[in-house]
Amino acid sequence: MKLLKIAIGSLIIILAIMLLKYKIVYKVTISGQEVGYVSNKYKFEKLINEQIINKNESNIAYVNISAFPQYKLVLASNSEETNEEEIFNKIDNEAVTTYKLYEIAVDGNIAVYVNSVEEAEATVASIKNDYKAKTDEVDISVREFYTQDINNINATVQVASTVETAEVELLEVVNSQQKIKSATLDGVYFGVKPVSGTITSRFGANESIRDHTHKGMDIAAPYGTKIVAAADGKVTYSGTMGGYGNLIIITHENGIQTYYGHCSKLIAKVGDEVKAGDEIAKVGSTGFSTGNHLHFEIRKNGSQINPQKYLYK
Numbered sequence: 001m002k003l004l005k006i007a008i009g010s011l012i013i014i015l016a017i018m019l020l021k022y023k024i025v026y027k028v029t030i031s032g033q034e035v036g037y038v039s040n041k042y043k044f045e046k047l048i049n050e051q052i053i054n055k056n057e058s059n060i061a062y063v064n065i066s067a068f069p070q071y072k073l074v075l076a077s078n079s080e081e082t083n084e085e086e087i088f089n090k091i092d093n094e095a096v097t098t099y100k101l102y103e104i105a106v107d108g109n110i111a112v113y114v115n116s117v118e119e120a121e122a123t124v125a126s127i128k129n130d131y132k133a134k135t136d137e138v139d140i141s142v143r144e145f146y147t148q149d150i151n152n153i154n155a156t157v158q159v160a161s162t163v164e165t166a167e168v169e170l171l172e173v174v175n176s177q178q179k180i181k182s183a184t185l186d187g188v189y190f191g192v193k194p195v196s197g198t199i200t201s202r203f204g205a206n207e208s209i210r211d212h213t214h215k216g217m218d219i220a221a222p223y224g225t226k227i228v229a230a231a232d233g234k235v236t237y238s239g240t241m242g243g244y245g246n247l248i249i250i251t252h253e254n255g256i257q258t259y260y261g262h263c264s265k266l267i268a269k270v271g272d273e274v275k276a277g278d279e280i281a282k283v284g285s286t287g288f289s290t291g292n293h294l295h296f297e298i299r300k301n302g303s304q305i306n307p308q309k310y311l312y313k
Contacts, residue, residue, distance in 0.1 A: 027074045028087055031067040035090060036083040041071045044084055051088075052095050059115055061100035061146060065091060095150055103145040103154045106177045113145065113153060160240025174191045185300065186254040190310040192276040194260060194281060195294045197221030203306040215304040216259065216297035217312065223264060223292045225283040228276075230258055231294075232313060235272040235280070244295065248280050255302075261295035262286050 025037040026044075031192055038044045053063050101113040102120040114120045120142045128140070145154055180252065183190045201218040212241035236257075237249035248268055251257050264284025268274060285292045298307045 021078060021079050023076055023080075025074060025076045025080070026071040027076075027080060029072070030090070035069075036087050037074075037076060037080065038071075038084050038087065038288045039082045039288045044069075044088075047084075047088060048091060052092050057097075059099040059101055059150065061098045064096045064098070066094055066096070085198065086234045092108075097150075098146055098148050098152075099150045099213060099252055101145045101147070101153070103143055105141050105143070107139050107181075108141075110179065111140075117142070117144075128259050167206065182313075185256055185298070185305075185310060186250040188231050188233075188254065188256045189276070192228055193311055194221050194258075194296055195221050195225055195227050197283075197293070199312060200293060203304075203308060216261075216295050217307050218293045218295055219312070220291065220293040221283045223283060223285070225292075226279050227260055227281040227294055229268075229274040229280050231259070231276050232272060233258075235268045235270055235274060237268050238268055240286075243288035245289060246281070246284065247287075250274060250280070255300055255309050257299045258298035259299065261294070261297075262293060264292075 011138050025039055027037055027042045028035050048065075048069075052065070055063070056265070101115065102117055103113055104111050104120055104123060112123075114123060124140050124142060144203075168209040180189060180191075197219040198221075199217060200220045203214060205216050227248075231250070231252055233250040233252040235248060236251040236305060237247060239247065241247045241261075246261075246263040246266050248263065248266060249257055250268075260281055262284055263281035263286065266279075266280075267281040267282070268280035272295070283292055283294055291297075296307055296311075297304050298310065299305070
């Protein structure tokens with residue numbers, strides 16, 4: 001018994017001496033690499049959970065930490081300092097945060113992002129109720145959108161924080177999409193007026209200068225005014241044709257063609273690929289004409305249709 005007491009006393013003395021030189025800490029390794037020491041494993045894990053995994057930030061769907069820290073209880077020299085902040089920052093920098101937003105699209109084109117499904121549904125319902133005539137012609141859809149680059153989303157498309165803000169932005173896109181639809185014939189978008197001027201004769205007009213109703217529209221403009229392509233296409237005729245005088249014909253998709261007659265000068269040549277807004281000719285009064293103007297036609301499979309359904313409304 002006496003020997004046992006001596007042994008216990010010696011052990012206490014040894015432990016006391018050791019604690020004067022050493023301290024108990026947790027050695028931390030990440031992916032097998034030692035990164036330092038923390039004094040309290042449980043407090044450190046709580047910090048990770050609260051400020052990284054479950055941080056209080058809007059729109060977070062989840063946070064992925066590629067490699068969680070591993071802990072081992074060790075004795076370290078009292079001169080060895082713990083480095084909780086450094087280890088925390090390393091974990092935080094390597095964590096990948098995925099955000100969830102709700103994307104509202106008009107005819108498949110992204111219009112605006114909002115923060116919640118309730119906000120998205122309220123925005124769509126509100127705008128459909130207030131602007132029914134406009135939204136009947138477009139498709140408005142809502143879907144979840146996930147991204148790891150919330151800052152880029154903020155920079156390119158404003159993330160709406162209120163229904164009112166989203167509604168204003170969404171209405172702008174609805175108006176734009178409706179305008180595009182109303183100016184589109186079988187996939188051909190007539191986005192540019194071919195000439196700026198005054199309409200002097202409309203499609204279907206009965207006038208003494210001709211023995212039939214007008215099959216196009218006339219836009220008066222000064223001699224030499226620039227004429228541009230109304231839509232993308234390929235020039236399939238550039239020359240003189242009877243009463244049209246100097247004429248450009250552009251062939252578009254799905255049997256759609258546009259005619260530009262009475263030109264003073266032809267710029268585009270057969271085979272040219274043109275974009276809407278490209279200059280193709282100059283205004284003149286060639287052919288059967290009573291003054292400087294552009295005779296403009298839209299044809300579908302050879303039949304003339306009213307250009308004012310799509311342009312000069």
